[in-house]
Amino acid sequence: MHADIVVLPGDGIGPEVTAAAVAVLQAVADRHGHRFAFAEHDIGGIAIDRHGDPLPAATLDACRNADAVLLGAVGGPKWSAPNAPVRPEQGLLALRRGLGLYANLRPVQPHPATLGASPIKPHLLAGVDLLVVRELTGGIYFGDKTRDAEGASDLCRYSVAEIERVVRRACTLARGRRRHVTSVDKANVLETSRLWRETAERVVGEEFPDVTLEHQLVDSMAMHLLSRPRAYDVIVTENMFGDILTDEASMLAGSMGLLPSASLGDGDRGLYEPIHGSAPDIAGRGIANPVGAILSAALLLRHSLRLEAEAVCVERAVGAALDAGAFTADLAGDGRALGTEAVAAAVIDALATACHVSELRD
Numbered sequence: 001m002h003a004d005i006v007v008l009p010g011d012g013i014g015p016e017v018t019a020a021a022v023a024v025l026q027a028v029a030d031r032h033g034h035r036f037a038f039a040e041h042d043i044g045g046i047a048i049d050r051h052g053d054p055l056p057a058a059t060l061d062a063c064r065n066a067d068a069v070l071l072g073a074v075g076g077p078k079w080s081a082p083n084a085p086v087r088p089e090q091g092l093l094a095l096r097r098g099l100g101l102y103a104n105l106r107p108v109q110p111h112p113a114t115l116g117a118s119p120i121k122p123h124l125l126a127g128v129d130l131l132v133v134r135e136l137t138g139g140i141y142f143g144d145k146t147r148d149a150e151g152a153s154d155l156c157r158y159s160v161a162e163i164e165r166v167v168r169r170a171c172t173l174a175r176g177r178r179r180h181v182t183s184v185d186k187a188n189v190l191e192t193s194r195l196w197r198e199t200a201e202r203v204v205g206e207e208f209p210d211v212t213l214e215h216q217l218v219d220s221m222a223m224h225l226l227s228r229p230r231a232y233d234v235i236v237t238e239n240m241f242g243d244i245l246t247d248e249a250s251m252l253a254g255s256m257g258l259l260p261s262a263s264l265g266d267g268d269r270g271l272y273e274p275i276h277g278s279a280p281d282i283a284g285r286g287i288a289n290p291v292g293a294i295l296s297a298a299l300l301l302r303h304s305l306r307l308e309a310e311a312v313c314v315e316r317a318v319g320a321a322l323d324a325g326a327f328t329a330d331l332a333g334d335g336r337a338l339g340t341e342a343v344a345a346a347v348i349d350a351l352a353t354a355c356h357v358s359e360l361r362d
């Protein structure tokens with residue numbers, strides 16, 4: 001197949017990890033006879049520097065016309081002054097909203113080879129396989145913000161329709177898994193959470209009788225995520241709770257650098273980005289972990305290009321590379337770490353055994 005993929009390297013380690021992911025996608029295209037056209041555009045801090053805008057119109061247009069978007073990371077100290085008139089993160093939020101990507105999928109499947117890197121006891125981690133579905137275009141991130149001499153406010157608002165569509169997406173995904181959905185809220189305090197809970201109950205009751213729904217308050221969820229992570233299948237939650245819980249969940253996998261994400265709307269087009277940030281402290285040194293970006297590329301193959309077999313093949317190749325000890329510095333002990341490019345090369349080498357074209361096509 002032919003696919004147009006927009007690449008938004010962004011800031012910090014973004015360019016390094018997206019280059020690794022593009023190399024893997026190119027290798028997949030070569031092996032399986034696809035043609036992927038990659039077009040790079042600016043977003044975030046670099047876009048502020050070059051165009052005075054964290055999401056230039058040309059970038060948004062290119063994304064709207066693409067089959068999928070692969071993003072690195074945005075932000076950095078250069079653009080973070082408290083009184084900065086415009087911030088790199090605004091570009092990312094405007095992109096998510098501009099493309100209507102309301103469902104952010106963040107799968108967490110700790111790999112046996114990296115369990116030792118997690119601060120959580122290994123016996124709690126074996127068999128963990130959860131999927132956080134974070135609402136991405138509503139809530140406190142997008143509500144009106146005010147600031148005056150005495151104080152400041154951020155409005156948190158959710159419409160029924162916004163809750164319904166993300167709960168539906170979570171339930172649909174749960175049907176391909178263990179059919180168990182945990183909806184996370186703060187219904188003992190927040191009105192938006194009470195609406196969230198009621199709406200989730202109704203949608204599941206009316207449309208997904210085969211899915212089991214449980215509710216969990218976000219504070220206790222933060223605890224249970226670490227004390228019994230195996231108990232969860234699909235977790236659906238509002239924007240900010242999802243942001244916080246997925247950084248926490250990354251510790252189950254061993255490193256922030258390992259986790260991918262897919263942001264989806266109603267169509268096939270999606271935005272794929274590792275959940276880590278721009279890591280300015282290690283940027284430009286070729287040592288960033290590319291696995292989160294590479295696994296995001298696998299999600300791109302699965303959700304936007306509908307190349308499920310190729311997606312599985314990238315995921316297997318990443319597993320094989322990790323089994324063989326292809327670790328960046330966040331995972332390896334001193335002196336044993338590989339660089340970003342070497343880990344990407346190990347994944348590309350592993351593609352040969354991870355997937356056989358005949359098997360893919362059967």
Ligand code: IPM
Pocket residue numbers: 074075089092093243275
């Ligand atoms: C994430 C990030 C972003 C978010 C920032 C960079 C705006 O933390 O994707 O999790 O808060 O959504």
Ligand code: MG
Pocket residue numbers: 243244247275
């Ligand atoms: Mg975050």
